[in-house]
Amino acid sequence: MAPRLKLFAPLFIFALLALLLFRGLSLDPREMPSALIDKPLPDFELASLGEQRMLSREDVTGQISLFNVWATWCVSCRVEHPYLQQLADAGVPIVGVNYKDEDAAAMQWLQDLGNPYTVNIADRDGTLGLDLGVYGAPETYVVDANGVIRYRHVGVVDERVWRSILEPIVLELTAAEIN
Amino acid sequence: MKRLRVALLIVWSALVAVSAQAVIETYEFSSPALEERYQSLSAELRCPKCQNQNIADSNAPIAQDLRKLLYEQLEKGSTDQEILDYMVARYGEFVRYRPSFDSATAALWLAPVILLLGGFGLLILTVRRRGDAVALDSLSASDKDQLRSLVDAAEKKA
Numbered sequence: 001m002a003p004r005l006k007l008f009a010p011l012f013i014f015a016l017l018a019l020l021l022f023r024g025l026s027l028d029p030r031e032m033p034s035a036l037i038d039k040p041l042p043d044f045e046l047a048s049l050g051e052q053r054m055l056s057r058e059d060v061t062g063q064i065s066l067f068n069v070w071a072t073w074c075v076s077c078r079v080e081h082p083y084l085q086q087l088a089d090a091g092v093p094i095v096g097v098n099y100k101d102e103d104a105a106a107m108q109w110l111q112d113l114g115n116p117y118t119v120n121i122a123d124r125d126g127t128l129g130l131d132l133g134v135y136g137a138p139e140t141y142v143v144d145a146n147g148v149i150r151y152r153h154v155g156v157v158d159e160r161v162w163r164s165i166l167e168p169i170v171l172e173l174t175a176a177e178i179n
Numbered sequence: 180m181k182r183l184r185v186a187l188l189i190v191w192s193a194l195v196a197v198s199a200q201a202v203i204e205t206y207e208f209s210s211p212a213l214e215e216r217y218q219s220l221s222a223e224l225r226c227p228k229c230q231n232q233n234i235a236d237s238n239a240p241i242a243q244d245l246r247k248l249l250y251e252q253l254e255k256g257s258t259d260q261e262i263l264d265y266m267v268a269r270y271g272e273f274v275r276y277r278p279s280f281d282s283a284t285a286a287l288w289l290a291p292v293i294l295l296l297g298g299f300g301l302l303i304l305t306v307r308r309r310g311d312a313v314a315l316d317s318l319s320a321s322d323k324d325q326l327r328s329l330v331d332a333a334e335k336k337a
Binding site: 029036130135 | 227228230239240241244248267268269270271273
Protein backbone atom coordinates (compact mmCIF):
# COMPACT_ATOMS: atom_id res chain seq x y z
CA MET A 1 0.00 0.00 0.00
CA ALA A 2 1.25 3.46 -0.83
CA PRO A 3 2.19 5.39 2.34
CA ARG A 4 -0.19 8.17 1.37
CA LEU A 5 -3.09 5.75 1.16
CA LYS A 6 -2.09 4.21 4.48
CA LEU A 7 -2.86 7.53 6.16
CA PHE A 8 -6.48 7.12 5.16
CA ALA A 9 -6.81 3.66 6.69
CA PRO A 10 -8.32 4.93 9.99
CA LEU A 11 -10.86 6.96 8.02
CA PHE A 12 -11.85 3.90 6.00
CA ILE A 13 -12.17 1.81 9.13
CA PHE A 14 -14.24 4.52 10.76
CA ALA A 15 -16.54 4.81 7.74
CA LEU A 16 -17.01 1.05 7.66
CA LEU A 17 -17.82 0.89 11.35
CA ALA A 18 -20.17 3.86 11.12
CA LEU A 19 -22.03 2.18 8.27
CA LEU A 20 -22.29 -1.06 10.21
CA LEU A 21 -23.51 0.61 13.38
CA PHE A 22 -25.95 2.81 11.49
CA ARG A 23 -27.45 -0.29 9.92
CA GLY A 24 -27.67 -1.84 13.37
CA LEU A 25 -29.71 1.11 14.58
CA SER A 26 -32.45 0.45 12.05
CA LEU A 27 -32.72 -3.26 12.87
CA ASP A 28 -35.29 -4.46 15.37
CA PRO A 29 -33.80 -7.37 17.32
CA ARG A 30 -37.27 -8.51 18.33
CA GLU A 31 -38.17 -9.20 14.70
CA MET A 32 -37.47 -12.90 14.72
CA PRO A 33 -38.78 -15.11 12.00
CA SER A 34 -40.90 -17.87 13.48
CA ALA A 35 -39.37 -21.32 13.43
CA LEU A 36 -42.68 -22.53 11.99
CA ILE A 37 -42.75 -20.52 8.79
CA ASP A 38 -43.90 -22.79 5.94
CA LYS A 39 -44.70 -25.51 8.46
CA PRO A 40 -48.21 -26.74 9.18
CA LEU A 41 -50.08 -25.32 12.12
CA PRO A 42 -49.34 -27.61 15.10
CA ASP A 43 -52.08 -30.08 15.94
CA PHE A 44 -54.10 -29.44 19.07
CA GLU A 45 -57.22 -30.53 20.91
CA LEU A 46 -58.58 -27.62 22.88
CA ALA A 47 -61.94 -26.27 23.95
CA SER A 48 -63.70 -23.57 22.02
CA LEU A 49 -64.02 -20.49 24.23
CA GLY A 50 -67.54 -20.23 25.62
CA GLU A 51 -68.75 -23.35 23.89
CA GLN A 52 -69.04 -26.99 24.86
CA ARG A 53 -67.19 -28.35 21.84
CA MET A 54 -63.55 -29.22 21.29
CA LEU A 55 -61.53 -27.76 18.44
CA SER A 56 -58.70 -29.32 16.50
CA ARG A 57 -56.50 -28.22 13.65
CA GLU A 58 -59.02 -29.25 10.99
CA ASP A 59 -61.79 -27.14 12.55
CA VAL A 60 -59.95 -23.86 12.20
CA THR A 61 -58.15 -24.27 8.88
CA GLY A 62 -59.45 -24.42 5.33
CA GLN A 63 -59.29 -20.80 4.35
CA ILE A 64 -56.64 -18.09 4.45
CA SER A 65 -56.95 -16.53 7.87
CA LEU A 66 -55.20 -14.64 10.60
CA PHE A 67 -54.47 -16.35 13.91
CA ASN A 68 -54.36 -13.78 16.65
CA VAL A 69 -52.82 -14.71 20.00
CA TRP A 70 -54.42 -12.57 22.68
CA ALA A 71 -55.25 -12.41 26.38
CA THR A 72 -57.09 -10.12 28.74
CA TRP A 73 -53.89 -9.53 30.74
CA CYS A 74 -52.15 -8.25 27.63
CA VAL A 75 -52.28 -4.48 27.41
CA SER A 76 -51.26 -4.24 23.75
CA CYS A 77 -54.10 -6.61 22.86
CA ARG A 78 -56.55 -3.98 24.01
CA VAL A 79 -54.77 -1.49 21.77
CA GLU A 80 -55.04 -3.63 18.65
CA HIS A 81 -58.56 -4.87 19.35
CA PRO A 82 -60.45 -2.07 17.55
CA TYR A 83 -58.36 -2.56 14.45
CA LEU A 84 -58.94 -6.33 14.47
CA GLN A 85 -62.65 -5.58 14.69
CA GLN A 86 -62.30 -3.34 11.67
CA LEU A 87 -60.54 -6.11 9.73
CA ALA A 88 -63.16 -8.64 10.74
CA ASP A 89 -65.91 -6.26 9.63
CA ALA A 90 -64.13 -5.98 6.28
CA GLY A 91 -64.35 -9.76 5.92
CA VAL A 92 -60.95 -10.99 7.09
CA PRO A 93 -61.36 -14.28 8.99
CA ILE A 94 -59.54 -14.06 12.32
CA VAL A 95 -59.14 -17.07 14.57
CA GLY A 96 -58.47 -16.15 18.19
CA VAL A 97 -56.01 -18.02 20.37
CA ASN A 98 -56.91 -17.02 23.91
CA TYR A 99 -53.50 -17.53 25.45
CA LYS A 100 -53.08 -18.43 29.13
CA ASP A 101 -56.21 -16.64 30.13
CA GLU A 102 -59.32 -17.22 32.19
CA ASP A 103 -62.40 -18.08 30.17
CA ALA A 104 -64.72 -15.83 32.15
CA ALA A 105 -62.48 -12.79 31.80
CA ALA A 106 -62.01 -13.47 28.08
CA MET A 107 -65.75 -13.77 27.47
CA GLN A 108 -66.40 -10.57 29.40
CA TRP A 109 -63.80 -8.83 27.22
CA LEU A 110 -65.47 -10.02 24.01
CA GLN A 111 -68.85 -8.93 25.32
CA ASP A 112 -67.59 -5.47 26.29
CA LEU A 113 -65.30 -4.71 23.36
CA GLY A 114 -66.83 -6.76 20.57
CA ASN A 115 -65.79 -10.07 19.06
CA PRO A 116 -63.70 -9.92 15.88
CA TYR A 117 -62.98 -13.67 15.97
CA THR A 118 -64.70 -16.35 13.93
CA VAL A 119 -63.84 -18.77 16.71
CA ASN A 120 -61.67 -18.67 19.80
CA ILE A 121 -59.36 -21.46 20.90
CA ALA A 122 -59.16 -21.56 24.69
CA ASP A 123 -55.45 -22.21 25.20
CA ARG A 124 -55.66 -22.05 28.99
CA ASP A 125 -52.27 -23.58 29.75
CA GLY A 126 -50.48 -22.13 26.75
CA THR A 127 -49.78 -25.53 25.18
CA LEU A 128 -50.73 -24.40 21.68
CA GLY A 129 -48.83 -21.18 22.31
CA LEU A 130 -45.78 -23.23 23.18
CA ASP A 131 -46.04 -25.32 20.03
CA LEU A 132 -46.44 -22.14 18.01
CA GLY A 133 -43.35 -20.61 19.63
CA VAL A 134 -45.34 -17.73 21.09
CA TYR A 135 -43.22 -15.66 23.44
CA GLY A 136 -45.56 -12.83 24.23
CA ALA A 137 -49.02 -11.68 23.20
CA PRO A 138 -50.11 -10.21 20.91
CA GLU A 139 -48.79 -12.24 18.01
CA THR A 140 -50.53 -12.64 14.69
CA TYR A 141 -49.96 -15.46 12.21
CA VAL A 142 -50.99 -15.67 8.58
CA VAL A 143 -52.17 -19.23 7.89
CA ASP A 144 -53.01 -20.35 4.38
CA ALA A 145 -55.91 -22.54 3.21
CA ASN A 146 -53.88 -25.71 3.75
CA GLY A 147 -53.20 -24.78 7.34
CA VAL A 148 -49.58 -23.83 6.68
CA ILE A 149 -48.11 -20.92 8.64
CA ARG A 150 -46.85 -18.24 6.24
CA TYR A 151 -45.96 -15.33 8.47
CA ARG A 152 -45.71 -14.32 12.09
CA HIS A 153 -46.02 -10.76 13.33
CA VAL A 154 -45.05 -9.99 16.92
CA GLY A 155 -46.72 -6.95 18.41
CA VAL A 156 -49.75 -4.83 17.72
CA VAL A 157 -51.49 -5.12 14.36
CA ASP A 158 -52.50 -1.68 13.20
CA GLU A 159 -53.27 -0.09 9.87
CA ARG A 160 -49.61 0.31 8.98
CA VAL A 161 -48.75 -3.33 9.77
CA TRP A 162 -51.78 -4.59 7.89
CA ARG A 163 -51.25 -2.46 4.79
CA SER A 164 -47.49 -2.88 4.51
CA ILE A 165 -46.98 -6.45 5.73
CA LEU A 166 -49.99 -8.68 6.30
CA GLU A 167 -52.32 -7.63 3.50
CA PRO A 168 -49.71 -8.16 0.73
CA ILE A 169 -49.09 -11.69 2.05
CA VAL A 170 -52.81 -12.46 2.20
CA LEU A 171 -53.31 -11.09 -1.31
CA GLU A 172 -50.41 -13.11 -2.65
CA LEU A 173 -51.80 -16.28 -1.08
CA THR A 174 -55.24 -15.54 -2.49
CA ALA A 175 -53.79 -15.04 -5.95
CA ALA A 176 -51.81 -18.26 -5.69
CA GLU A 177 -54.93 -20.12 -4.66
CA ILE A 178 -56.95 -18.90 -7.63
CA ASN A 179 -54.26 -19.91 -10.13
CA MET B 180 -24.42 7.33 63.43
CA LYS B 181 -27.29 5.11 64.42
CA ARG B 182 -29.45 6.67 61.74
CA LEU B 183 -26.84 5.94 59.14
CA ARG B 184 -26.69 2.34 60.23
CA VAL B 185 -30.45 1.99 59.97
CA ALA B 186 -30.42 3.60 56.54
CA LEU B 187 -27.69 1.23 55.36
CA LEU B 188 -29.62 -1.73 56.72
CA ILE B 189 -32.71 -0.68 54.77
CA VAL B 190 -30.75 -0.28 51.56
CA TRP B 191 -29.04 -3.62 52.07
CA SER B 192 -32.28 -5.47 52.75
CA ALA B 193 -33.85 -3.89 49.66
CA LEU B 194 -30.97 -5.14 47.53
CA VAL B 195 -31.13 -8.62 49.01
CA ALA B 196 -34.88 -8.74 48.51
CA VAL B 197 -34.49 -8.04 44.80
CA SER B 198 -31.88 -10.71 44.21
CA ALA B 199 -33.89 -13.25 46.18
CA GLN B 200 -36.89 -12.54 43.99
CA ALA B 201 -35.08 -13.05 40.70
CA VAL B 202 -36.10 -16.70 40.34
CA ILE B 203 -39.14 -17.67 42.31
CA GLU B 204 -39.83 -21.30 41.69
CA THR B 205 -37.65 -24.17 42.83
CA TYR B 206 -37.81 -27.66 41.47
CA GLU B 207 -37.18 -30.88 43.32
CA PHE B 208 -35.11 -33.16 41.15
CA SER B 209 -35.06 -36.91 41.52
CA SER B 210 -31.28 -36.94 41.15
CA PRO B 211 -28.43 -34.42 41.49
CA ALA B 212 -27.32 -35.24 37.95
CA LEU B 213 -30.65 -34.00 36.60
CA GLU B 214 -30.31 -30.81 38.59
CA GLU B 215 -26.85 -30.26 37.16
CA ARG B 216 -28.19 -30.71 33.63
CA TYR B 217 -31.05 -28.36 34.45
CA GLN B 218 -28.59 -25.69 35.53
CA SER B 219 -26.42 -26.01 32.44
CA LEU B 220 -29.34 -26.20 29.99
CA SER B 221 -31.20 -23.28 31.52
CA ALA B 222 -28.00 -21.25 31.28
CA GLU B 223 -27.61 -22.19 27.62
CA LEU B 224 -31.19 -21.52 26.53
CA ARG B 225 -31.96 -17.96 25.65
CA CYS B 226 -35.13 -16.21 26.71
CA PRO B 227 -37.06 -15.31 23.52
CA LYS B 228 -38.70 -12.31 25.17
CA CYS B 229 -35.78 -10.64 26.93
CA GLN B 230 -33.13 -11.43 24.43
CA ASN B 231 -29.99 -10.77 26.39
CA GLN B 232 -30.81 -13.12 29.22
CA ASN B 233 -30.85 -16.87 29.47
CA ILE B 234 -33.95 -18.53 30.85
CA ALA B 235 -32.24 -19.12 34.20
CA ASP B 236 -31.83 -15.38 34.77
CA SER B 237 -35.01 -14.09 33.23
CA ASN B 238 -38.22 -13.61 35.10
CA ALA B 239 -40.37 -13.17 32.00
CA PRO B 240 -43.45 -15.42 31.92
CA ILE B 241 -42.12 -17.24 28.88
CA ALA B 242 -38.84 -17.99 30.67
CA GLN B 243 -40.79 -19.45 33.59
CA ASP B 244 -42.75 -21.61 31.16
CA LEU B 245 -39.59 -22.81 29.49
CA ARG B 246 -37.96 -23.62 32.83
CA LYS B 247 -41.00 -25.66 33.80
CA LEU B 248 -40.90 -27.42 30.46
CA LEU B 249 -37.18 -28.08 30.87
CA TYR B 250 -37.81 -29.56 34.31
CA GLU B 251 -40.60 -31.79 33.05
CA GLN B 252 -38.59 -33.03 30.10
CA LEU B 253 -35.57 -33.78 32.25
CA GLU B 254 -37.68 -35.76 34.70
CA LYS B 255 -39.27 -37.57 31.78
CA GLY B 256 -35.83 -38.78 30.78
CA SER B 257 -35.20 -36.79 27.58
CA THR B 258 -31.61 -36.36 26.48
CA ASP B 259 -30.04 -32.91 26.23
CA GLN B 260 -30.17 -33.14 22.45
CA GLU B 261 -33.86 -34.03 22.46
CA ILE B 262 -34.65 -31.08 24.68
CA LEU B 263 -32.63 -28.67 22.55
CA ASP B 264 -34.26 -29.99 19.37
CA TYR B 265 -37.69 -29.55 20.94
CA MET B 266 -36.95 -25.93 21.83
CA VAL B 267 -35.35 -25.14 18.46
CA ALA B 268 -38.35 -26.61 16.60
CA ARG B 269 -40.56 -24.02 18.31
CA TYR B 270 -38.38 -20.98 18.87
CA GLY B 271 -35.68 -21.40 16.22
CA GLU B 272 -31.88 -21.57 16.57
CA PHE B 273 -32.28 -18.26 18.29
CA VAL B 274 -33.01 -19.89 21.67
CA ARG B 275 -29.58 -21.45 21.86
CA TYR B 276 -26.62 -19.45 23.02
CA ARG B 277 -24.53 -22.08 21.22
CA PRO B 278 -26.39 -22.49 17.91
CA SER B 279 -25.57 -25.48 15.74
CA PHE B 280 -23.38 -24.90 12.72
CA ASP B 281 -25.29 -24.29 9.48
CA SER B 282 -25.32 -21.80 6.62
CA ALA B 283 -27.11 -19.16 8.72
CA THR B 284 -24.72 -19.39 11.66
CA ALA B 285 -21.51 -20.07 9.72
CA ALA B 286 -20.40 -16.43 9.93
CA LEU B 287 -21.02 -16.46 13.67
CA TRP B 288 -18.86 -19.52 14.21
CA LEU B 289 -16.11 -18.78 11.69
CA ALA B 290 -15.62 -15.03 12.10
CA PRO B 291 -13.56 -15.28 15.32
CA VAL B 292 -11.26 -17.91 13.82
CA ILE B 293 -10.82 -15.93 10.61
CA LEU B 294 -10.16 -12.71 12.49
CA LEU B 295 -7.66 -14.47 14.75
CA LEU B 296 -5.81 -16.02 11.81
CA GLY B 297 -5.91 -12.66 9.98
CA GLY B 298 -4.47 -10.96 13.04
CA PHE B 299 -1.66 -13.50 13.27
CA GLY B 300 -0.97 -13.10 9.57
CA LEU B 301 -0.75 -9.35 9.95
CA LEU B 302 1.48 -9.73 12.97
CA ILE B 303 3.88 -12.06 11.18
CA LEU B 304 3.95 -9.78 8.15
CA THR B 305 4.68 -6.70 10.23
CA VAL B 306 7.37 -8.37 12.31
CA ARG B 307 9.06 -9.72 9.21
CA ARG B 308 9.05 -6.37 7.49
CA ARG B 309 10.46 -4.69 10.55
CA GLY B 310 13.07 -7.46 10.87
CA ASP B 311 14.18 -6.83 7.29
CA ALA B 312 14.63 -3.15 7.91
CA VAL B 313 17.25 -3.64 10.62
CA ALA B 314 18.79 -6.86 9.40
CA LEU B 315 22.53 -6.82 10.01
CA ASP B 316 23.10 -8.34 6.60
CA SER B 317 22.17 -5.05 5.01
CA LEU B 318 25.20 -3.39 6.64
CA SER B 319 28.42 -3.19 4.70
CA ALA B 320 31.63 -4.73 6.09
CA SER B 321 33.05 -1.37 7.16
CA ASP B 322 29.76 -0.42 8.87
CA LYS B 323 29.90 -3.69 10.78
CA ASP B 324 33.46 -2.95 11.95
CA GLN B 325 32.45 0.50 13.06
CA LEU B 326 29.48 -0.90 14.95
CA ARG B 327 31.64 -3.47 16.68
CA SER B 328 34.19 -0.88 17.82
CA LEU B 329 31.37 1.36 19.12
CA VAL B 330 29.91 -1.52 21.11
CA ASP B 331 33.31 -2.50 22.46
CA ALA B 332 34.04 1.09 23.52
CA ALA B 333 30.71 1.30 25.26
CA GLU B 334 31.28 -1.97 27.08
CA LYS B 335 34.73 -0.90 28.23
CA LYS B 336 33.30 2.28 29.69
CA ALA B 337 30.70 0.29 31.60
